[in-house]
Amino acid sequence: AKSLSLFGLHVKNTTMAEAVDWITQTQADNTQIGFFVNVHSINLSISDPTFFNQLSNANALFADGSGMRLAARKAGFQLNGNNNGTDMLPYLCKSCIKRKQSIYFFGAAPGIAQQAARKLCKKYPDLNIAGTEHGYNEGKHTEQIIESINNSGCDILLVAMGSPLQEEWLLNHRDKLHCKTALAVGGLFDFYSG
Ligand code: UDP
Numbered sequence: 001a002k003s004l005s006l007f008g009l010h011v012k013n014t015t016m017a018e019a020v021d022w023i024t025q026t027q028a029d030n031t032q033i034g035f036f037v038n039v040h041s042i043n044l045s046i047s048d049p050t051f052f053n054q055l056s057n058a059n060a061l062f063a064d065g066s067g068m069r070l071a072a073r074k075a076g077f078q079l080n081g082n083n084n085g086t087d088m089l090p091y092l093c094k095s096c097i098k099r100k101q102s103i104y105f106f107g108a109a110p111g112i113a114q115q116a117a118r119k120l121c122k123k124y125p126d127l128n129i130a131g132t133e134h135g136y137n138e139g140k141h142t143e144q145i146i147e148s149i150n151n152s153g154c155d156i157l158l159v160a161m162g163s164p165l166q167e168e169w170l171l172n173h174r175d176k177l178h179c180k181t182a183l184a185v186g187g188l189f190d191f192y193s194g
Helices: 016-024 039-047 049-056 066-074 085-099 112-123 142-152 165-176 188-193
Strands: 003-006 009-012 032-037 060-063 102-107 128-133 156-160 181-184
Touching (some): 009 016, 009 049, 016 060, 016 085, 016 181, 060 066, 085 102, 085 188, 102 112, 102 142, 112 188, 142 165, 156 165, 165 181
Parallel strands (some): 009 060, 032 181
């Protein structure tokens, strides 16, 4: 199955390579939104109907973590991959280099996205990081941030502000974004900045 119904959500049953292909090869005219769904977000979606609706409005939900595999197995499905963002980033970087696509990092504490970008560019010298912005703007400069993201010409936007803030931000602003794909990535920049 290419998509499974788990806890009322349509979760993609993709290998890591298929998930990266979806992210970098979308042909849609509008920005495609992808979220990573793990056991933590499932719990949140059960207690918070607004968050459940937000997850339902993504263009793709990726199964993140072994808890999702167990849940799928309980429901009688075999998940083809663990599409967690931390393991995915190296593959995403390589695919971006191959396809000449650029990435923008938005979120985490001041300096963290920048530091993660520096480290990744050291590891992947051909990687094109179009820009970075921290995630503690308290809604003040949203229009400027969107302008900066759009002016960067990035193909892929990663938003790391934790759930449900990052999902809410992406759904609220998807129509103003010019990138091909935007993903909500949680603590990803913290991990890669260290
Ligand atoms: N964050 C942010 N703005 C905020 C609140 C959080 O940029 O207003 C960042 C925080 O610094 C961290 C990330 O969001 O880098 C959340 O990471 P976490 O691992 O908690 O993500 P989750 O498990 O919620 O997906």
